[in-house]
Amino acid sequence: EYEFVEQNGITFLVRILSNLVRKDEAKKKQEKKTDPFGKEFNPFLPYEEDLFVADISKTHLCLLNKFNVVDHHLLIVTREFEEQETCLTLQDFEAMWVCLAEIDGLVFYNGGKIAGASQRHKHLQLVPFPL
Template identity: 55%
Template structure:
């Protein structure tokens, strides 16, 4: 059995640790990948990636119901599931592998002490995030509350390696962002550089879309090229749930019926619907 990392990772080792722990967790059965088929749906100049789930029942079977009268265990509170633990991350975070991953090497950056998922990000959160983003090229995102697509109430940022698909662009939305043509409510900014700048920029973007009050739902996304905040007014379009990844051009649907609905109305229509009308 591979030895569990127990301390902060050394500079330049996070990616190799993440790869090693992923292989180990797959072998042990601790990692439960959600298998998907990918379809490209072009809409308004963006080649959206729509992933159709083929094995959600595996996730349902892997989630054990709590004992009667007991609340479910928070998987983000120590002791962490050993096979999914990668490393501690300064100043007060830990890196875990996402147990139910759609993307390979999907990492979670969680607060070691409990904080609510709809609370605002702090300078400490950005210090941890930037430490990890310096280790490998990734799309970082934060689902600010249940309406923004969060399924776990313990504060956690997420990292998925880029590019998200073949073709060279980090995300399907990159060209639209470069053109400044995002037809849904948003605030766009430059890349994150260091914790103080990142935290200040985040605050500016939140204020630009009226999401500066704690508890207001929004999505936060960042790559090495741009930073994006999107206000949320609803969690789903019809029965199709959307989280931050949708605003990078990557959607997840439960079945082919939902895929055909996305194709019929156009993915950008979904993004406009869940962010509300301009000026809302």
């Protein structure tokens, strides 16, 4: 759902994110889950097979975003756990490049919780144009 808002002669597209309620509920459930060794639940290890899109490289894979903002909202996820707060690596940029060669879109990275990341496991997000 979206609407256009005009302010000072500039028109903005504003999306209403109904998925955020589901995302908040899922996050609360996730915080309660731990494995037998007391480790936090990680939705990417293992990932939900129904969300799998493609193998990108030896270091990354592509998943559908379960809490998408737009249709075909994708995640570029590291195969091994890396903290979301770490800087992007050459392998992250290579995975991003592979995806952008196939999909005309915008890639963004929320570098940690303060930047809006909801998961500790490193992932970039890809949304296709037009937004």
